[in-house]
Amino acid sequence: MKNSIKELKTFLILWSTQSLSQLGSSMTGFALTLWLYQRTGSALQTALLSICSYAPYVVMSIFAGALSDRWDKKKTMLACDSFAACCTVLVLILLKTDLLQPFHMYLLNVVTGLMNTVQQPASDVAMTMITPEKYYQKTSGMRSFSNSLVTILNPVLATAVFSFAGMDAVIYLDLLTFAAAFAALLFGVKIPSGENNEAAGREPFLETVKSGISYLRDNRLILTLILFLAGVNFVASAFDAALPAMILPRENGGEAVLGMVSSCAGIATLAGSLLAVWLPAPANRIRVIYLTMLFSLGTENFLLAISPSPILWCLAQLIGWILVPLMNANLDVILRRTIPVKMQGRVYSCRNTLQFFTIPIGLFVGGAMVDGVCEPFMAARPSGSLFVRIFGSGKGSGAALMLFLLGIAGVVICLVFGRILRKYKYKD
Numbered sequence: 001m002k003n004s005i006k007e008l009k010t011f012l013i014l015w016s017t018q019s020l021s022q023l024g025s026s027m028t029g030f031a032l033t034l035w036l037y038q039r040t041g042s043a044l045q046t047a048l049l050s051i052c053s054y055a056p057y058v059v060m061s062i063f064a065g066a067l068s069d070r071w072d073k074k075k076t077m078l079a080c081d082s083f084a085a086c087c088t089v090l091v092l093i094l095l096k097t098d099l100l101q102p103f104h105m106y107l108l109n110v111v112t113g114l115m116n117t118v119q120q121p122a123s124d125v126a127m128t129m130i131t132p133e134k135y136y137q138k139t140s141g142m143r144s145f146s147n148s149l150v151t152i153l154n155p156v157l158a159t160a161v162f163s164f165a166g167m168d169a170v171i172y173l174d175l176l177t178f179a180a181a182f183a184a185l186l187f188g189v190k191i192p193s194g195e196n197n198e199a200a201g202r203e204p205f206l207e208t209v210k211s212g213i214s215y216l217r218d219n220r221l222i223l224t225l226i227l228f229l230a231g232v233n234f235v236a237s238a239f240d241a242a243l244p245a246m247i248l249p250r251e252n253g254g255e256a257v258l259g260m261v262s263s264c265a266g267i268a269t270l271a272g273s274l275l276a277v278w279l280p281a282p283a284n285r286i287r288v289i290y291l292t293m294l295f296s297l298g299t300e301n302f303l304l305a306i307s308p309s310p311i312l313w314c315l316a317q318l319i320g321w322i323l324v325p326l327m328n329a330n331l332d333v334i335l336r337r338t339i340p341v342k343m344q345g346r347v348y349s350c351r352n353t354l355q356f357f358t359i360p361i362g363l364f365v366g367g368a369m370v371d372g373v374c375e376p377f378m379a380a381r382p383s384g385s386l387f388v389r390i391f392g393s394g395k396g397s398g399a400a401l402m403l404f405l406l407g408i409a410g411v412v413i414c415l416v417f418g419r420i421l422r423k424y425k426y427k428d
Contacts, residue, residue, distance in 0.1 A: 297410025
């Protein structure tokens, strides 16, 4: 145990402080969602916050990886985090001067998304560089564990602070966690550099970009896994747009209930992360990936759509999220052991473009479907009709219908790609 802690000392410092900063940023994002929905009542306008964050991330990721492979990882992370913090400060200034408008939030989220585009591949490669290979699955589980804690604490803390102290107090906490993470990275973490950066720097920039694309083209297993998860992300992001629209307007819903339901997803992933840390390596990692997603998408959406009470909504979240960390851990092991370290930045960035381009699309489709199709459809149903008996009545019933449709789409995606993935073989 002592040897493990000593070998993972650098990882533990970086992981813990970056997770703390992630919690602060997530709290701000959640509170801004509440702030915007209170003023607009629109699922689509609220979803545009996430769309503006993800759109530049998707468009520019393919180039960001090439830059990440060339640049010093530590300096890149410090610079990107600083720019993101400046955006948060600007939100605070606009809020304090009573000038904050939705379009300000959209624009600042675009800038933050650009910073995340460069920062994430640098962070992913840095984690590989400071982690001994024998700890890959364990550290992946630990990262899932911290993400789960953020998911649990973020909505609860954000709702509590937002309700009792206001939006500006949430932002102050965000900036405090940023300062702690920045100091730890600057003074307490040493990330190896040199050969890979120098080699990438000698390679023409466009060739670096093309090499990441070529790697995925020539490695069909990795490409198929990425496209499968792109489909999963479409369903999940449309779900993210629909869930607040189902819970916030209902009589037995509201901000506190949304926070509670969102926290249950974190509790489930927390338990799943512990499983990922302690379970032995499975015989077939690929099978674990698509079967866990089939279970998740085939249960959560349907249960949320037809359940009438917050208790059942929480249960649906617990069931739907508990196996997700197992999927993430096994995918992470496959990627880190298959892709050479010197190419991970560019390949991860190409992966980000292909795997995450469906997120802004899903957010837009989810919000537009709720506002323009599902809610009007349910409002036109007579009381006592089959749809009303299943999904309820009033505002929020259309979002429930949307979740049901997403459940069907998720099951179809998992079955189709599961059949394709079964033909691939992978060994640790």
